[in-house]
Amino acid sequence: MSTPNISAGSVIPGEQHPVEYRRVYVWELPVRVYHWINAVALVVLCVTGFLIGAPVSAFYAPEAYQQYWFGWVRFLHFAAAFVYVFNFAARIYWGFVGNQYSSWRAFFPFKRSQQQEIVDVIKADVLETKMHGPISTGHNSLAGLIYFFTFLAFVFQTITGFALYSSMSNSWLPRMFTWIVPLMGGEFSVRFWHHLFLWFFVTFIIIHIYLAFYHDYIEGRGTVSSIIGGWKFDREKKTK
Ligand code: HEM
Ligand code: HEM
Numbered sequence: 581m582s583t584p585n586i587s588a589g590s591v592i593p594g595e596q597h598p599v600e601y602r603r604v605y606v607w608e609l610p611v612r613v614y615h616w617i618n619a620v621a622l623v624v625l626c627v628t629g630f631l632i633g634a635p636v637s638a639f640y641a642p643e644a645y646q647q648y649w650f651g652w653v654r655f656l657h658f659a660a661a662f663v664y665v666f667n668f669a670a671r672i673y674w675g676f677v678g679n680q681y682s683s684w685r686a687f688f689p690f691k692r693s694q695q696q697e698i699v700d701v702i703k704a705d706v707l708e709t710k711m712h713g714p715i716s717t718g719h720n721s722l723a724g725l726i727y728f729f730t731f732l733a734f735v736f737q738t739i740t741g742f743a744l745y746s747s748m749s750n751s752w753l754p755r756m757f758t759w760i761v762p763l764m765g766g767e768f769s770v771r772f773w774h775h776l777f778l779w780f781f782v783t784f785i786i787i788h789i790y791l792a793f794y795h796d797y798i799e800g801r802g803t804v805s806s807i808i809g810g811w812k813f814d815r816e817k818k819t820k
Contacts, residue, residue: 601813611682614671621664628657633775681718687728694721740774
């Protein structure tokens with residue numbers, strides 16, 4: 581048997597019908613810019629946060645002139661925190677004015693079809709008991725729901741971060757969070773939760789990057805390049 585040539589409009593091995601590809605503009609520029617600013621800011625926050633939380637870090641200074649290095653680590657953490665918070669606020673705004681793929685609705689599986697898609701994705705990608713059915717053009721509904729939980733974690737980390745910052749700053753933004761510290765049982769407890777969530781983000785980033793490449797490979801629709809250039813490819817059954 582000869583190997584089929586896999587190009588747009590041709591037969592895919594294991595498929596009974598020829599398919600055609602439609603090029604769709606999925607991620608608008610503001611979503612892509614948000615994504616990469618967020619990715620860089622979160623990596624900086626995780627690395628600097630880890631160093632702040634590591635007990636020996638503050639004392640590590642092989643030479644006297646390097647003693648301010650910990651100050652720079654904290655400065656980077658706070659600078660990245662402000663970038664990350666305003667960038668996230670811009671993404672929330674875009675959820676109301678952007679296209680259907682970036683809409684806030686994509687993150688809540690209210691519709692029956694979205695709930696069915698969650699079950700299908702779990703069966704196909706996690707349990708591997710089913711072949712993939714139709715695949716969403718934007719986020720699949722399970723990914724959308726997981727991003728929603730991630731956004732909740734963003735909010736939690738912002739609240740606990742600014743609560744910690746409120747005792748070190750006189751500016752209005754951190755001062756708005758002063759009351760969180762007694763509410764959560766004191767600074768030690770806020771610090772504990774803020775630290776714990778570091779590991780949520782580390783886990784998310786590792787799995788997320790793995791899944792981006794996994795879907796790119798399995799679906800062949802340009803998933804990874806879509807978050808750079810904005811375009812994805814939708815497979816369509818040939819009508820003739
Ligand atoms: C390093 C930290 C990263 C973080 C924190 C992160 C976070 C996110 C978030 C929150 C979204 C949802 C976007 C939205 O609609 O608002 C997203 C989407 C996406 N990210 Fe990332 N990302 C990271 C790195 C990467 C990398 C390195 C790649 C590519 C290799 C990538 C590929 C994608 C793709 C393709 C989507 C759209 C996926 C979909 O259809 O659901 N991300 N990312
Ligand atoms: C979203 C991702 C973030 C991660 C992963 C993260 C991680 C961390 C970690 C692990 C620590 C060390 C806690 C400890 O002492 O064990 C820390 C400290 C801190 N973080 Fe964050 N953080 C994030 C966002 C923020 C934000 C948005 C702010 C807001 C300003 C913030 C402000 C602070 C402050 C003030 C400290 C204490 C610094 C010190 O006492 O020297 N963080 N962060």
